[in-house]
Amino acid sequence: MDHIISRKISNDWNLSSKAIEQYTSFFSEVIKPAIKTKYLSHLVTTIEDMVNDKRMTKFLKKLDDNGIEPDKLRGFLASRTIRLYSIILEPVNLKRRATTRHHPSGAIIYYNAHYDEKYKRILIAHELGHIVNKELLENTKDSEETANLFAYIAMDDKNKFYTEECTNYVSKSDIQILNDIINTCPT
Numbered sequence: 094m095d096h097i098i099s100r101k102i103s104n105d106w107n108l109s110s111k112a113i114e115q116y117t118s119f120f121s122e123v124i125k126p127a128i129k130t131k132y133l134s135h136l137v138t139t140i141e142d143m144v145n146d147k148r149m150t151k152f153l154k155k156l157d158d159n160g161i162e163p164d165k166l167r168g169f170l171a172s173r174t175i176r177l178y179s180i181i182l183e184p185v186n187l188k189r190r191a192t193t194r195h196h197p198s199g200a201i202i203y204y205n206a207h208y209d210e211k212y213k214r215i216l217i218a219h220e221l222g223h224i225v226n227k228e229l230l231e232n233t234k235d236s237e238e239t240a241n242l243f244a245y246i247a248m249d250d251k252n253k254f255y256t257e258e259c260t261n262y263v264s265k266s267d268i269q270i271l272n273d274i275i276n277t278c279p280t
């Protein structure tokens with residue numbers, strides 16, 4: 094962190110340099126390396142939510158059909174703090190490039206840990222295509238070709254996001270970020 098910025102944060106928000114150091118290193122050493130392994134995270138969580146909602150509707154209907162009224166459970170499920178479906182990404186030493194194992198409570202995408210970052214993302218997009226085929230699209234047969242088609246559409250959209258859309262979210266400088274936080278967030 095820039096010296097002028099850390100002095101301003103320390104003065105304006107009454108935070109010690111020790112606290113600033115702690116948060117800076119926690120982010121760069123713990124959170125940042127973990128973020129790097131959350132490939133296609135927006136896409137993963139969006140598909141995960143959609144399958145989760147589908148399972149939840151089915152599950153609650155089953156309870157209703159049996160005359161069970163689990164008010165508390167209904168609230169937990171509706172808030173999505175309890176999930177009926179999760180997608181897990183698991184790096185492994187595989188002979189294959191990637192594969193997905195479907196479980197009643199979710200899917201685990203195993204991907205070859207030795208591939209380059211760019212190809213890992215493509216492989217995971219392809220596996221997500223299989224999940225979309227199996228869980229979300231009605232009247233479709235899962236196939237390698239449609240999983241590839243999904244991967245193409247998803248990666249093309251990501252590409253457009255990185256090259257076009259996300260320029261709107263970029264701040265011109267670190268001082269600009271700080272000023273935006275001061276103007277936006279409560280203190």
Ligand SMILES: [Zn+2]
Pocket residue numbers: 219220223236237240
């Ligand atoms: Zn496949």
